[in-house]
Amino acid sequence: MSTATTAPTATETITTAATGAPRRTRLPGHKPFGPLRIAAFVVLLLLAVGWLLPFLWAVATAFKTETDAASGDPGWIGASGPTVDAFVAILSQGNVYTWAFNSLWTSAAITLITLAISALAAYALSRLDFTGRRWLFIAIIASIVVPPQVLIIPLFYEMLAFNLIDTYWGLILPQVVAPAMVFILKRFFDAVPIELEDAARVDGAGRFRIFWSIVLPLSRPILASVAIFVFITAWNNFLWPFLVVGDTTLMTLPVGLQTVISAYGVQYAQVMAQAVLAAVPLIVVFLIFQKQIVKGVATSGFGGQ
Amino acid sequence: MTAVTDSTRTIVTGSRTTPRGRRAGSRGREQLISWAFLAPFLVAFALFLVWPIIHGIILSFTDQSLTGAGGAFVGFANYAEALGDPKMWQSMGNTVWFTLLSTVPLVVIALLMAALVDRGIPGQWLWRLSFFMPFLLASTVISQIWVWIFNPQVGAANNILEFFGLEPIAWLQNPDTNMLSIVIATVWWTVGFNFLLYLAAMQNIPPQQYEAASLDGAGAWRQFWSITLPQLGPATVLILILQILASLKLFDQAYQMLGGVASDTTRSIVQYIYEAGFVSYRFGYSAAISYVFFALIVIIGVAQALITRRRKEQF
Numbered sequence: 001m002s003t004a005t006t007a008p009t010a011t012e013t014i015t016t017a018a019t020g021a022p023r024r025t026r027l028p029g030h031k032p033f034g035p036l037r038i039a040a041f042v043v044l045l046l047l048a049v050g051w052l053l054p055f056l057w058a059v060a061t062a063f064k065t066e067t068d069a070a071s072g073d074p075g076w077i078g079a080s081g082p083t084v085d086a087f088v089a090i091l092s093q094g095n096v097y098t099w100a101f102n103s104l105w106t107s108a109a110i111t112l113i114t115l116a117i118s119a120l121a122a123y124a125l126s127r128l129d130f131t132g133r134r135w136l137f138i139a140i141i142a143s144i145v146v147p148p149q150v151l152i153i154p155l156f157y158e159m160l161a162f163n164l165i166d167t168y169w170g171l172i173l174p175q176v177v178a179p180a181m182v183f184i185l186k187r188f189f190d191a192v193p194i195e196l197e198d199a200a201r202v203d204g205a206g207r208f209r210i211f212w213s214i215v216l217p218l219s220r221p222i223l224a225s226v227a228i229f230v231f232i233t234a235w236n237n238f239l240w241p242f243l244v245v246g247d248t249t250l251m252t253l254p255v256g257l258q259t260v261i262s263a264y265g266v267q268y269a270q271v272m273a274q275a276v277l278a279a280v281p282l283i284v285v286f287l288i289f290q291k292q293i294v295k296g297v298a299t300s301g302f303g304g305q
Numbered sequence: 306m307t308a309v310t311d312s313t314r315t316i317v318t319g320s321r322t323t324p325r326g327r328r329a330g331s332r333g334r335e336q337l338i339s340w341a342f343l344a345p346f347l348v349a350f351a352l353f354l355v356w357p358i359i360h361g362i363i364l365s366f367t368d369q370s371l372t373g374a375g376g377a378f379v380g381f382a383n384y385a386e387a388l389g390d391p392k393m394w395q396s397m398g399n400t401v402w403f404t405l406l407s408t409v410p411l412v413v414i415a416l417l418m419a420a421l422v423d424r425g426i427p428g429q430w431l432w433r434l435s436f437f438m439p440f441l442l443a444s445t446v447i448s449q450i451w452v453w454i455f456n457p458q459v460g461a462a463n464n465i466l467e468f469f470g471l472e473p474i475a476w477l478q479n480p481d482t483n484m485l486s487i488v489i490a491t492v493w494w495t496v497g498f499n500f501l502l503y504l505a506a507m508q509n510i511p512p513q514q515y516e517a518a519s520l521d522g523a524g525a526w527r528q529f530w531s532i533t534l535p536q537l538g539p540a541t542v543l544i545l546i547l548q549i550l551a552s553l554k555l556f557d558q559a560y561q562m563l564g565g566v567a568s569d570t571t572r573s574i575v576q577y578i579y580e581a582g583f584v585s586y587r588f589g590y591s592a593a594i595s596y597v598f599f600a601l602i603v604i605i606g607v608a609q610a611l612i613t614r615r616r617k618e619q620f
Contacts, residue, residue, distance in 0.1 A: 034525075036524065036525050036526060037424070037426070037525070040421050040424055040426060040525075041426050043417075043421060044418075044421045044422065044426060044432060047414075047417075047418060047421070047435075047436070048431060048432055048435040048436070051435045051436055051438075051439065051493065052435050053461075054439075054450055054451070054454055054461075054493060055438070055439070055450070057450075057453075057454065057461050058449075058450045058453070061453065069459070070459055071459065072458055072459035072464075074461065074464040116345070117345040117346040117349060118346060120342045120343070120345060120346060121342065121343050121345075121346035121347070123342055124339045124340075124342035124343045125343075128335055128338060128339040128342065129332075129335055129339070130335065130336050130339035130340065131336065133339075136343075140350070143350075143354055143355075145602060145603065145606045146354065146358060146599070147550075147553075147554055147598075147599070147602055149554050149556065149575045149578065149595075149598075150361070150578075150595045150596070150598060150599045150602075151354070151357040151358065151361060151595075152578065152579070152582065152595075153361060153364060153578070153582050153588050153591050153592045153595060154356075154357035154358075154360040154361040154364060154592065155353065155357045156371075156582070156583075157360065157364065157369075157588065158352075158353075158356070158357060158360070173349070173352075173353060174353045176349055176353070177346075177349045177350055177353045177354045179350070179354070182346065207338050207342075208338075208342075211342075232441060235443070236441075236442075236443045236444065238443070238444050238445065238556075238557040238561075239556060239557065239575075239579075243579075243583065253443060253445070254443040254444060254445040254446075255445075257443070257445040257446065257449065258445045258448075258561055268453055268456075268459065271449050271453065272449070272450070272453060274449065275446045275449040275450050278442075278443060278445070278446045279442050279446050282438075282441040282442065283434075283438060283441070285441075286434065286437070286438060286441055287430075287434070290430065290433065290434075294433065294437070294501055294504075297437075297498065297501050297502075298501050298502060298504070298505035
């Protein structure tokens with residue numbers, strides 16, 4: 001994050017990133033059913049209910065008929081009983097599949113390219129000796145403060161010049177530059193013991209061999225963290241895809257869904273069904289990879305954005 | 306970065322950045338290898354970050370239009386217009402107002418959530434899911450959900466007000482409450498991120514400290530105030546800065562929740578950049594506003610650097 005406070009030859013490194021693992025043992029000094037503990041539980045429960053309610057309302061509405069959804073009756077189940085009509089209506093339109101697929105593969109491409117080019121650069125900045133290294137590192141760190149929103153005009157102009165408006169490349173390429181991720185990876189590489197590499201060099205291994213077969217395997221946890229963070233950011237990115245893509249078949253999910261909000265008018269059940277459909281894959285992914293996601297966000301979140 | 310809790314870092318001694326035992330002849334070779342490693346990133350960095358920054362400055366001194374017309378050098382005219390443009394100041398004011406309204410709950414509620422979850426109360430996966438799940442949703446999805454909740458006729462928000470015997474509100478349609486509505490949706494959406502950062506910071510506090518305190522007879526409340534909270538200082542500074550920078554970039558949810566309609570009470574500076582460039586087609590003027598906004602971000606960045614440096618000197 002900071003520009004001035006990080007010396008390029010920083011010798012400190014985050015080595016013990018948050019594990020994200022729940023505390024196994026109860027903290028000492030707590031009675032299992034002390035009044036304070038019960039109070040904490042109640043507050044926590046209220047907060048959790050408050051945070052889940054908006055989503056549960058959306059789910060409940062998605063299972064209502066349009067008439068029930070528009071009636072303003074706050075009940076969980078509509079007067080005509082639950083129905084999947086809204087889901088059927090959404091899924092029979094086809095565009096949702098295209099948008100979800102576009103989101104999935106462009107986000108994956110952005111993640112892969114970002115990871116590859118950032119890791120290579122971070123390795124050079126961490127381990128190799130070249131003229132201008134210090135200045136290059138300072139320039140990369142300084143660029144972290146530039147908000148992408150500030151660059152939409154010149155970037156759009158550039159895409160016009162390259163003829164990349166309304167193309168996947170125009171959508172993907174401007175999103176692969178992540179100086180904060182270079183910084184995070186560089187700090188991690190700094191902490192990898194150099195003795196491992198020295199041994200490989202004695203055996204005659206080249207720089208890329210060392211990078212590929214020694215450093216990268218050791219860096220799997222940090223690579224996973226960065227990948228998760230980049231993927232979530234790309235998956236949810238709205239402004240750039242919204243500007244650069246106008247063709248309905250090229251849209252990502254966030255941009256595509258935005259175009260039909262107005263088209264559906266007052267069809268609340270369908271709009272909610274759409275929101276629920278778009279949310280469910282991410283919730284499933286979160287439940288499966290909870291530990292990695294929590295860790296990834298904690299590690300990369302402190303470093304960038 | 307330097308503001309991460311002290312306990313999260315380990316000092317790695319010795320400088321490993323200069324490879325040892327290098328022979329003089331291999332120097333040129335290492336230069337070549339270095340640039341080969343750097344090349345892919347540097348090409349992207351130059352094309353999609355450095356050049357746009359420079360070109361944006363150039364554009365801001367022209368009357369370039371999205372339609373391709375214009376492009377003549379106009380000196381500081383765009384900047385002069387921006388500084389005298391009431392709409393620019395209004396959107397700047399809205400942005401700062403949103404930042405103030407959203408940052409406080411986003412930090413305080415996150416701290417409360419993390420402090421409660423860190424107590425080891427059963428159901429960890431449920432708490433994490435409830436608080437963090439909204440953060441994973443796209444802005445479009447949360448906008449759709451909250452537009453429906455804030456619907457004055459059939460939305461749940463007014464059902465709740467009615468339940469407490471209060472008058473219904475027009476929420477997003479009313480200029481007095483539309484910014485507040487966006488703040489509520491934003492707090493729900495993004496508090497999970499700060500919650501995770503706080504939780505990570507708390508879990509790096511060595512359990513021995515709690516054990517020692519508990520031997521001295523300190524209860525959970527005392528432990529929180531005298532052990533947990535003081536050690537969260539650096540994390541709080543960082544979370545605060547990250548949150549302020551994130552809030553200043555308000556656009557997605559504000560734009561979508563109002564259905565793309567420009568409202569004088571919610572138009573953020575990023576939305577004004579967008580409107581000037583892509584609605585009025587004035588690329589030159591839009592670029593100039595972008596740099597006024599960037600100046601604000603840089604000022605906050607410098608302030609952050611100064612604060613973290615002063616903290617370092619204190620300890």
